[in-house]
Amino acid sequence: MSDEELLRIEGLCTRFFTENGQVNAVENLDLTIDEGEVMGIVGESGSGKSVTALSLIDLVESPGRITDGRIWFRAPDIADELIESGADDEVTDGDFVDLRKLSEEQRRSLRGSRFSTIFQDPMSSFNPSITVGEQIAEAVEVQRRARANPRSLDAKAQRYGLGDYVLSTVLPSKKYVTGASRDRAVELLELVGIPDPVERADEYPHEYSGGMLQRAMIAQALAGEPEVLVADEPTTALDVTIQAQILDLLSKLQAETGMTILLITHNLGVIARMCDRVGVMYAGEIVERGTLEDVFDHPVHPYTRGLLGSVPDLEGAGGRLQPIPGNVPSLLDHEMPDRCYFADRCPKAMDECLEHPPAFDVEGSEYHTTKCYLATTEYTEEKALPDGYFDEAGRAADVGEEPSETETGIGTGTDSETETETEADSVQSDGGEPR
Amino acid sequence: MTANSSEPPSRTEATTRADDSPLVSVQNLEKYFFENDSLLDRLLGSDPVAVRAVDGVSFDVYRGETLGLVGESGCGKSTTGETLLRLQEPTGGRVEFDGRNIYDLGRSKLNAFRRDAQVVFQDPFSSLDPRMTVGSIVTQPLEIHDVGTKADREDRARDLLERVGLSADQLDRYPHEFSGGQRQRIGIARALALEPEFLVLDEPTSALDVSVQAQVLNLLDDLQDEFDLTYLLISHDLSVIRHVCDRVAVMYLGELAEVGPVETLFEDPKHPYTRALLESVPRASTDERDRDRETLSGDVPSPRDPPSGCRFRTRCPQVIPPADVEDELEQSTYRQIMNLRERIEAREITLEEVGVEGSGRSENDAGEATLAVGEDGLDESEIPAFVETMKDRLLADELPAGHDEIVTDALAELARRNWDGAADRLREEYESVCERVDPALEESGDARESGYRRRHPVACHLYGVGADPTSETQIPSPSSNADAE
Numbered sequence: 001m002s003d004e005e006l007l008r009i010e011g012l013c014t015r016f017f018t019e020n021g022q023v024n025a026v027e028n029l030d031l032t033i034d035e036g037e038v039m040g041i042v043g044e045s046g047s048g049k050s051v052t053a054l055s056l057i058d059l060v061e062s063p064g065r066i067t068d069g070r071i072w073f074r075a076p077d078i079a080d081e082l083i084e085s086g087a088d089d090e091v092t093d094g095d096f097v098d099l100r101k102l103s104e105e106q107r108r109s110l111r112g113s114r115f116s117t118i119f120q121d122p123m124s125s126f127n128p129s130i131t132v133g134e135q136i137a138e139a140v141e142v143q144r145r146a147r148a149n150p151r152s153l154d155a156k157a158q159r160y161g162l163g164d165y166v167l168s169t170v171l172p173s174k175k176y177v178t179g180a181s182r183d184r185a186v187e188l189l190e191l192v193g194i195p196d197p198v199e200r201a202d203e204y205p206h207e208y209s210g211g212m213l214q215r216a217m218i219a220q221a222l223a224g225e226p227e228v229l230v231a232d233e234p235t236t237a238l239d240v241t242i243q244a245q246i247l248d249l250l251s252k253l254q255a256e257t258g259m260t261i262l263l264i265t266h267n268l269g270v271i272a273r274m275c276d277r278v279g280v281m282y283a284g285e286i287v288e289r290g291t292l293e294d295v296f297d298h299p300v301h302p303y304t305r306g307l308l309g310s311v312p313d314l315e316g317a318g319g320r321l322q323p324i325p326g327n328v329p330s331l332l333d334h335e336m337p338d339r340c341y342f343a344d345r346c347p348k349a350m351d352e353c354l355e356h357p358p359a360f361d362v363e364g365s366e367y368h369t370t371k372c373y374l375a376t377t378e379y380t381e382e383k384a385l386p387d388g389y390f391d392e393a394g395r396a397a398d399v400g401e402e403p404s405e406t407e408t409g410i411g412t413g414t415d416s417e418t419e420t421e422t423e424a425d426s427v428q429s430d431g432g433e434p435r
Numbered sequence: 436m437t438a439n440s441s442e443p444p445s446r447t448e449a450t451t452r453a454d455d456s457p458l459v460s461v462q463n464l465e466k467y468f469f470e471n472d473s474l475l476d477r478l479l480g481s482d483p484v485a486v487r488a489v490d491g492v493s494f495d496v497y498r499g500e501t502l503g504l505v506g507e508s509g510c511g512k513s514t515t516g517e518t519l520l521r522l523q524e525p526t527g528g529r530v531e532f533d534g535r536n537i538y539d540l541g542r543s544k545l546n547a548f549r550r551d552a553q554v555v556f557q558d559p560f561s562s563l564d565p566r567m568t569v570g571s572i573v574t575q576p577l578e579i580h581d582v583g584t585k586a587d588r589e590d591r592a593r594d595l596l597e598r599v600g601l602s603a604d605q606l607d608r609y610p611h612e613f614s615g616g617q618r619q620r621i622g623i624a625r626a627l628a629l630e631p632e633f634l635v636l637d638e639p640t641s642a643l644d645v646s647v648q649a650q651v652l653n654l655l656d657d658l659q660d661e662f663d664l665t666y667l668l669i670s671h672d673l674s675v676i677r678h679v680c681d682r683v684a685v686m687y688l689g690e691l692a693e694v695g696p697v698e699t700l701f702e703d704p705k706h707p708y709t710r711a712l713l714e715s716v717p718r719a720s721t722d723e724r725d726r727d728r729e730t731l732s733g734d735v736p737s738p739r740d741p742p743s744g745c746r747f748r749t750r751c752p753q754v755i756p757p758a759d760v761e762d763e764l765e766q767s768t769y770r771q772i773m774n775l776r777e778r779i780e781a782r783e784i785t786l787e788e789v790g791v792e793g794s795g796r797s798e799n800d801a802g803e804a805t806l807a808v809g810e811d812g813l814d815e816s817e818i819p820a821f822v823e824t825m826k827d828r829l830l831a832d833e834l835p836a837g838h839d840e841i842v843t844d845a846l847a848e849l850a851r852r853n854w855d856g857a858a859d860r861l862r863e864e865y866e867s868v869c870e871r872v873d874p875a876l877e878e879s880g881d882a883r884e885s886g887y888r889r890r891h892p893v894a895c896h897l898y899g900v901g902a903d904p905t906s907e908t909q910i911p912s913p914s915s916n917a918d919a920e
């Protein structure tokens with residue numbers, strides 16, 4: 001970690017406008033990522049992790065849209081260029097640029113060269129009918145062309161002459177456009193630990209095992225020597241022995257290149273293995289963030305605690321698991337009351353929790369913040385919301401022990417419905433800003 | 436399933452309380468699938484290819500216990516589970532349920548077995564019919580087996596829903612109205628409808644979020660106590676296995692590697708695969724970053740063409756070299772030579788174009804010499820250059836002189852396009868007992884005397900009969916090993 005900010009996300013909101021209503025997939029999210037660190041985002045299914053990643057690299061698709069927020073990316077070279085062409089301080093402060101204020105074309109030129117992505121399913125990022133080597137060479141080629149494009153913002157490396165650029169755009173892409181890109185592809189395959197890269201380059205994706213294809217996808221992502229690698233569940237589809245290999249590979253590459261990694265996963269073990277800092281997502285928000293130690297050893301938010309308590313321990317059988325009752329909320333705007341989104345499952349919900357908590361600093365660590373009143377207030381029985389406040393089972397201590405209780409999500413309590421409606425209005429009117 | 440907050444480790448209690456005969460006894464179970472086996476394939480004369488999904492697996496499940504079956508994807512866990520429930524017919528072996536071979540049961544006995552043994556599947560989204568109400572899903576097995584009146588069945592369904600933590604008035608709802616965890620509860624209620632003795636739980640929580648997984652695991656624990664259930668829990672998640680099981684069987688590529696009581700297996704794993712598996716799991720703790728662990732190299736081989744001898748030998752970090760080689764080569768160097776031979780045997784090395792310098796071999800790269808091994812092999816004068824290039828590319832370590840000579844010989848054969856000669860040369864010197872003899876699942880020594888639930892057999896030449904590498908020559912040839920029966 002260089003302690004120098006590379007990315008600063010402020011108030012990011014990403015919504016999906018679906019038939020069922022507006023889904024607040026990412027809700028007023030703040031996050032900073034330092035250069036050269038591995039930042040983790042952890043959370044359960046549907047908490048908005050992937051949409052956060054897609055928002056960052058500008059790949060949110062219809063019916064989704066980023067509706068608010070800024071994504072500041074430190075790139076002094078681009079900033080200079082923008083200032084020369086008359087950009088104001090809404091776009092850049094001379095050091096950082098707001099990616100959302102760039103043109104579509106400008107943003108696209110950063111993809112691959114500054115930002116790269118790897119996903120859970122490597123099959124989806126390869127064309128089954130073209131050899132792996134060719135596809136990686138193609139990625140190398142695309143980056144070279146982009147860099148040679150005189151209109152490109154990215155002057156990071158002008159290794160590729162203008163003549164080549166013109167030629168490569170005129171001539172149809174042929175097998176291994178240049179020998180150099182083929183060589184680079186083989187080098188990249190070797191770098192990611194594919195045995196016999198020379199031979200393997202000529203094979204098709206289906207001839208690769210899952211772990212090897214994951215490596216190949218990493219090679220492809222590295223083609224443009226990106227500064228930031230966004231890895232969305234890169235090992236979730238893999239067996240645990242292969243997962244260990246891929247994690248080691250990512251650590252090695254990170255150490256060698258100094259690149260910054262945003263690692264998204266639902267696996268707390270993967271986070272612990274890889275990350276310097278971590279943000280815990282719940283219902284579209286980062287509810288707690290800090291260094292790995294802050295979050296794992298001194299968690300404040302009851303959701304973080306619940307998540308850590310739910311994982312069965314490999315080292316000892318332990319006693320009964322401590323599940324979080326209920327389920328992840330739907331994120332439908334009209335079902336998201338202006339309270340703490342976790343309150344209906346929280347064992348410590350109090351009166352103040354009926355108002356949406358802003359991010360509080362947690363004492364003892366510079367980076368540690370949480371969107372929970374427990375950072376500033378002690379929980380007391382007097383302040384506790386009455387049992388069954390949200391519905392009859394929302395706060396049951398352990399569903400397994402009281403099996404006759406229903407879970408949330410199918411609650412039929414009328415008061416929870418009316419509450420939802422009135423409070424949803426206020427979410428819309430204040431745009432979901434924290435107070 | 437054991438640990439309960441009120442009575443901490445009840446594991447030993449369960450052990451003494453229960454009956455000593457196994458409820459389920461799996462003996463040499465084998466399930467091969469055949470590819471290229473359609474009529475057309477036969478007309479065209481293609482040979483069917485056997486996929487050896489389950490290849491001679493034996494274990495017992497005792498009354499009241501939870502036996503875990505753990506392994507990576509494709510190792511045959513689910514096929515084992517389905518075959519031992521007779522949801523699939525085996526291609527060999529037998530399974531006794533309550534002392535009777537389930538593959539020989541007559542109609543009425545088979546019916547009884549189908550009531551006594553139930554399954555819960557992994558995917559709570561596809562395992563429930565979306566057009567059926569929860570009530571009809573749960574009562575369906577009762578209807579099929581013609582149990583009770585309609586009213587009785589509905590009463591039973593209400594009762595079951597409450598037992599699994601749903602509410603009785605949700606009977607008329609449809610699966611899509613429920614969350615993943617709730618659907619899994621519905622699946623469990625359905626499996627319990629006929630009051631079975633035995634449940635196969637096939638990855639019952641893999642599709643669930645961790646907080647919801649914990650709910651379902653606790654529920655399964657409660658139900659086991661309440662209904663005296665015996666579980667076979669199939670899972671790839673070692674933390675879940677550790678938390679839930681009394682005993683564990685570790686599976687690799689269609690065979691069992693090791694079986695033992697859960698604490699022994701996790702604290703003193705014997706088989707190199709079990710060790711690697713346990714080491715690979717990242718722990719959710721801040722010490723994890725500093726934890727040294729050795730990762731396995733390579734991938735799981737295909738069950739279409741599994742390695743000879745020990746199935747794990749292509750990745751095993753402790754594969755046993757011949758006695759004379761053992762003192763001279765590091766394990767990692769030995770491994771490289773073994774990998775080289777494997778690639779030669781599979782004819783996986785490209786000879787058509789061999790870049791003499793580094794990896795590049797494109798035409799455009801002027802000045803870079805390339806060698807092409809033609810039909811009749813390379814010209815003798817070019818062989819030394821070829822050998823050096825191959826060594827650079829295929830072996831990371833420098834070899835001690837004697838071994839360098841052997842590998843040089845072998846690579847020279849390759850330059851002459853004599854694949855078999857190259858492989859033979861390496862096999863002569865380096866063949867491991869691990870590839871000649873499939874290790875049987877045998878008691879690993881000290882535990883030989885202890886009770887059946889404490890047994891800890893391991894399938895590895897480092898233990899048991901073949902433990903002494905010098906006695907290697909006495910190990911019988913592959914044709915007489917147990918699995919060939």
Ligand SMILES: Nc1ncnc2c1ncn2[C@@H]1O[C@H](COP(=O)(O)OP(=O)(O)OP(=O)(O)O)[C@@H](O)[C@H]1O
Binds near residue numbers: 018025044051063330
């Ligand atoms: N294309 C889409 N259309 C509508 N809603 C969407 C779309 N993509 C995502 N969402 C919604 O956005 C929310 C966040 O989804 P996201 O995929 O980011 O979750 P996640 O944290 O990545 O979950 P997982 O762990 O399952 O990958 C969910 O409620 C999801 O249903």
Ligand code: SF4
Binds near residue numbers: 303341343349357
């Ligand atoms: S703000 Fe209140 S309801 Fe929300 S997590 Fe904190 S204590 Fe629980």
Ligand code: SF4
Binds near residue numbers: 706707751
């Ligand atoms: S038999 Fe040989 S290859 Fe197999 S696990 Fe034991 S040492 Fe390793």
Ligand SMILES: [Mg+2]
Binds near residue numbers: 049051
């Ligand atoms: Mg996702």
